[in-house]
Amino acid sequence: MSPHVLILGGTTEARRLAADLAARPGVRVTTSLAGRVARPGQLDGEVRIGGFGGAEGLTDWLRTHHVDALVDATHPFAEAITVNAARAATAAAVPAVVLRRPGWRPGPGDSWHDVESLAAAATVLPRLGRRVFLTTGRLGLAAFAHLRDLHFVVRSVEPPEPPLPPDTEVIVARGPFGLADETELLRAHRIEVLVTKDSGGEATAAKLTAARELGLPVVVVRRPPLPDGVTAVPDVAGVLDRLGFGGP
Numbered sequence: 542m543s544p545h546v547l548i549l550g551g552t553t554e555a556r557r558l559a560a561d562l563a564a565r566p567g568v569r570v571t572t573s574l575a576g577r578v579a580r581p582g583q584l585d586g587e588v589r590i591g592g593f594g595g596a597e598g599l600t601d602w603l604r605t606h607h608v609d610a611l612v613d614a615t616h617p618f619a620e621a622i623t624v625n626a627a628r629a630a631t632a633a634a635v636p637a638v639v640l641r642r643p644g645w646r647p648g649p650g651d652s653w654h655d656v657e658s659l660a661a662a663a664t665v666l667p668r669l670g671r672r673v674f675l676t677t678g679r680l681g682l683a684a685f686a687h688l689r690d691l692h693f694v695v696r697s698v699e700p701p702e703p704p705l706p707p708d709t710e711v712i713v714a715r716g717p718f719g720l721a722d723e724t725e726l727l728r729a730h731r732i733e734v735l736v737t738k739d740s741g742g743e744a745t746a747a748k749l750t751a752a753r754e755l756g757l758p759v760v761v762v763r764r765p766p767l768p769d770g771v772t773a774v775p776d777v778a779g780v781l782d783r784l785g786f787g788g789p
């Protein structure tokens with residue numbers, strides 16, 4: 542019988558993995574999306590949308606749909622689903638792989654300030670600049686809502702949810718973003734400090750280069766840790782290897 546792979550998606554890597562697996566004869570692949578984005582874009586293979594109902598719900602889904610392997614290819618900051626996936630894979634005795642693109646690392650000329658949370662980012666911001674480019678996503682902006690004296694330019698894929706800081710401009714846009722455009726954006730809005738999560742990947746990395754070239758500080762929210770005992774592979778090739786599809 543065809544092996545059935547469930548990918549927990551929402552990332553570029555999940556999309557690439559689905560395309561690779563769907564092109565293999567005899568492999569059934571289903572991508573699961575949380576349903577946060579209105580138009581998630583084309584995905585190869587089957588797609589299901591919406592939460593499972595916690596680790597128990599995911600365990601049931603793995604059993605009911607005869608899943609042979611689970612790939613957690615969710616975003617590095619999607620902490621709850623990663624915990625649930627690890628629990629469900631154990632409970633249903635389904636082999637699991639976590640795909641996490643490597644995090645960003647500062648290079649010469651970077652002025653990065655690592656913090657553990659959005660709240661910690663809000664604490665350091667006022668001493669770094671008054672005009673802020675905030676690219677941490679549309680959720681969690683309440684952490685900055687009390688910063689009345691700062692001007693925020695918020696960029697997110699979907700419009701952000703209130704509460705927001707009172708002086709906020711919103712740019713709704715989806716990457717990838719190029720260096721020339723990012724530099725122009727920082728200049729046009731007279732940005733003094735950038736805030737980002739350590740998402741990693743190339744699609745949104747140009748803002749870091751632009752900030753370095755303009756001599757701007759960057760506040761980097763570090764990733765939540767993986768659940769105990771869980772290790773990750775950094776790319777699609779690593780997942781294919783672990784699933785036994787690797788090699789020439």
Ligand SMILES: NC(=O)c1ccc[n+]([C@@H]2O[C@H](COP(=O)([O-])OP(=O)(O)OC[C@H]3O[C@@H](n4cnc5c(N)ncnc54)[C@H](OP(=O)(O)O)[C@@H]3O)[C@@H](O)[C@H]2O)c1
Nearest residue numbers: 550551573574575592593594595615616618619620621622
């Ligand atoms: N967090 C980010 O910065 C970010 C950025 C880009 C993309 N994403 C993507 O957006 C999705 C949601 O992220 P999040 O940070 O809100 O997640 P989260 O906090 O880890 O998950 C919250 C709940 O959403 C449901 N869920 C999350 N991912 C799911 C998936 N792939 N399929 C089905 N249900 C899912 C689960 O509900 P139940 O408990 O009911 O199963 C989970 O408990 C993820 O798939 C992630 O890859 C997140």
